[in-house]
Amino acid sequence: MREPAPAAEPAWAPPDEAVREKALELHRRLCQTYECPIPYFHSLDPVSELISSLLSHRTRNADSGRAFKALRARFPDWDAMIEAETGEVEELIQGVRWPELKAPRLQEVLRALRDRQGKLDLDFLAGMEVEPARRWLEALPGVGPKTSAAVLSFSVLRMPALPVDSHHHRVAQRLALIGPKVDVGPSHAILRAQLPADWSAQALYDNHEILMLHGQKICHYRRPACDRCPLTDLCPSAFKV
Ligand code: SF4
Numbered sequence: 001m002r003e004p005a006p007a008a009e010p011a012w013a014p015p016d017e018a019v020r021e022k023a024l025e026l027h028r029r030l031c032q033t034y035e036c037p038i039p040y041f042h043s044l045d046p047v048s049e050l051i052s053s054l055l056s057h058r059t060r061n062a063d064s065g066r067a068f069k070a071l072r073a074r075f076p077d078w079d080a081m082i083e084a085e086t087g088e089v090e091e092l093i094q095g096v097r098w099p100e101l102k103a104p105r106l107q108e109v110l111r112a113l114r115d116r117q118g119k120l121d122l123d124f125l126a127g128m129e130v131e132p133a134r135r136w137l138e139a140l141p142g143v144g145p146k147t148s149a150a151v152l153s154f155s156v157l158r159m160p161a162l163p164v165d166s167h168h169h170r171v172a173q174r175l176a177l178i179g180p181k182v183d184v185g186p187s188h189a190i191l192r193a194q195l196p197a198d199w200s201a202q203a204l205y206d207n208h209e210i211l212m213l214h215g216q217k218i219c220h221y222r223r224p225a226c227d228r229c230p231l232t233d234l235c236p237s238a239f240k241v
Helices: 017-034 046-056 063-075 078-083 086-092 098-115 123-127 130-138 145-154 167-172 184-193 201-219
Strands: none
Touching: 017 167, 017 201, 046 063, 046 098, 046 145, 063 086, 078 098, 086 201, 123 130, 130 145, 130 201, 145 184, 167 184, 167 201
């Protein structure tokens, strides 16, 4: 379940103008289709978002949501979860994928955070720029680009970071925004660089959500519904998958 470690140097070239224009046009069309702005789906504090995000790795939202609620109901605060028996944490999160790995990882990441900060608190990230905040988070055990972006974007911090999930990644690959061999981890920096540097947190959140929604509703893993897609003229994979 460990996310790939971020590369020390970006293994990509800055996007050219044609790619930037294409990314903007895709955003414009999908925003029309899925009606931006997209409402945020929850408002967790950043430590809780970190836990929620780690639970959600390769797991359906409904299952990770149930596991998160079970942890919340059992422990009065996240400090109490660090001290709990790992087997009990594992039992509470049975519905997620790899509970036997995620339970010790959750305790490990919270312990590391408390050791670094003296308390379980990530509110200070609000005073940082996005990239240093992401690097700070990615120095925690098991936290990669997807989790760091989720903590900054989805939590009440509402910072302008771009998360990329498996749907978002698949659609971006079919649209040739990223190459066929680019994995989810490295795709974060490439896709973010294609969008305007000054975009707001809401705009970047919308971009992630509309590409994810498109992957869920039209550009399915198997047999994408290209006949219903508004992007066929921009997509080299149209009617070929
Ligand atoms: S044209 Fe087909 S393959 Fe391309 S983004 Fe649309 S649904 Fe996906």
